Amino acid sequence: MPLTALDIYKILPKTNCGECAFPTCLAFAMQLATKKVAIDACPYASDDAKATLAGAAAPPIRLVSVGPTEQCIVMGKETVLFRHEETFYHPTAIAVRIRTDRSPEELRAAFERVKALQFDRVGQYVRVELVAIEDATGEPERFASAAALAAEMGLALVLMGSSTDALSAAASAVKQHRPLLYAATAENWEAMAQLAKGCGCPLAVRGKNLDELADLTARIAASGVTDLVVDSGARTPAATLQDLTQIRRLALRKTFRPLGYPAMAFATAGEPLDQVAQAAAYVCKYAALVVTDELEPWQALALVTARQNIYTDPQKPIQVEAGIHTVGAPDETSPVLVTTNFSLTYFTVEADTEASRTPAWVVVVNTEGMSVMTAWAADKFNAESIAKAIGESQVAERVGHRRIVIPGGIAALSGKLEELCGWQILVGPRESAGIPAFMRTQWKQASAAASS
Numbered sequence: 001m002p003l004t005a006l007d008i009y010k011i012l013p014k015t016n017c018g019e020c021a022f023p024t025c026l027a028f029a030m031q032l033a034t035k036k037v038a039i040d041a042c043p044y045a046s047d048d049a050k051a052t053l054a055g056a057a058a059p060p061i062r063l064v065s066v067g068p069t070e071q072c073i074v075m076g077k078e079t080v081l082f083r084h085e086e087t088f089y090h091p092t093a094i095a096v097r098i099r100t101d102r103s104p105e106e107l108r109a110a111f112e113r114v115k116a117l118q119f120d121r122v123g124q125y126v127r128v129e130l131v132a133i134e135d136a137t138g139e140p141e142r143f144a145s146a147a148a149l150a151a152e153m154g155l156a157l158v159l160m161g162s163s164t165d166a167l168s169a170a171a172s173a174v175k176q177h178r179p180l181l182y183a184a185t186a187e188n189w190e191a192m193a194q195l196a197k198g199c200g201c202p203l204a205v206r207g208k209n210l211d212e213l214a215d216l217t218a219r220i221a222a223s224g225v226t227d228l229v230v231d232s233g234a235r236t237p238a239a240t241l242q243d244l245t246q247i248r249r250l251a252l253r254k255t256f257r258p259l260g261y262p263a264m265a266f267a268t269a270g271e272p273l274d275q276v277a278q279a280a281a282y283v284c285k286y287a288a289l290v291v292t293d294e295l296e297p298w299q300a301l302a303l304v305t306a307r308q309n310i311y312t313d314p315q316k317p318i319q320v321e322a323g324i325h326t327v328g329a330p331d332e333t334s335p336v337l338v339t340t341n342f343s344l345t346y347f348t349v350e351a352d353t354e355a356s357r358t359p360a361w362v363v364v365v366n367t368e369g370m371s372v373m374t375a376w377a378a379d380k381f382n383a384e385s386i387a388k389a390i391g392e393s394q395v396a397e398r399v400g401h402r403r404i405v406i407p408g409g410i411a412a413l414s415g416k417l418e419e420l421c422g423w424q425i426l427v428g429p430r431e432s433a434g435i436p437a438f439m440r441t442q443w444k445q446a447s448a449a450a451s452s
């Protein structure tokens, strides 16, 4: 919980000396509570007071990064239980578990398959981020060379050692890649904390239940290792969801520091499709990292799509750049279409125009990410904004005709738009699925009429 002005006043010197530029300690405390000043402005504040304030200012869920600095995966620092309260900030990282009981060639092929799990979806690049290498044979050297191979191939790593020795060997081989070390338990936490500290890597902590987990993280943090990821040890979907929810609630609602870390979950039981369903549930509530077994590309796409939807800020819809876009290689005779900059709208129009096999120019109007009808209702997609976008796009310099196709839903704007921009307005289909038929018929007829 944030400290109140009164809480802060209690830990200040209470001498009212005024050296902080405020007449009293209480006045200074009130400024501190609203973060308008820093504690350093009081030369007499004790170290304890500074530590208390620093602790209170720390985020309720720690930010932890895994992987090399230039392409690290960031987890945690979430601030709400429900997305509509604010937003979710750091998308759940997805790791594919690969066991080491395979030949080097098979391992390389498996890592290649994980690397290939990347997609371009509504203009965003989405992917599976990590490989979780599980030491299945208990051979430290084999484990270390599998880790080195994956790191060399550019994969971020979770190292799941069968022993502290195995983990130590693998961590030494790839520590510059900052792998997540899995896992400290009640039996080995001291050695694991030492290992994590020595190689500067984040550490996963696994308890048998939340009580044991909280006890372990408190001990490990006290030993100086604070980049932790927590695993409650639950492995059934119901228990996992319950623990993930409890961890998030305790961290945010009670500021319970021992569980104020990003949480991980395993969706490695059952058939691949069950794993995808489980993983998607954990993405929704509230895993920062989910481990699955190997996924087919279509299974991974379903998972990263679910994640993309959950981690898109509902107040900031995914948008494409306003201006002129092309479909295929349009020329001066190609049609000019108008649409909004809401990604889903734009990419649907783009795909349906591609399907029509008619190269086209698309003028994208900045509607702040709203779809056609929503933007029209909100007066962001009106005759004025469309005319302005047509002018700014300079599409007139690229085509020899003056015909523009607007979405069928805004047919009512035709007259005013024609007046404003001086182009002939063709009313396109209400749904973009009708674009191929529109191009075959109305666009062809309008072009023929204009040239006759």
Ligand code: SF4
Residues within 6 Å of the ligand: 012, 013, 014, 015, 016, 017, 018, 019, 020, 021, 022, 023, 024, 025, 028, 041, 042, 043, 044, 045
């Ligand atoms: Fe109080 Fe410190 Fe300000 Fe003096 S400098 S008034 S002790 S807060």
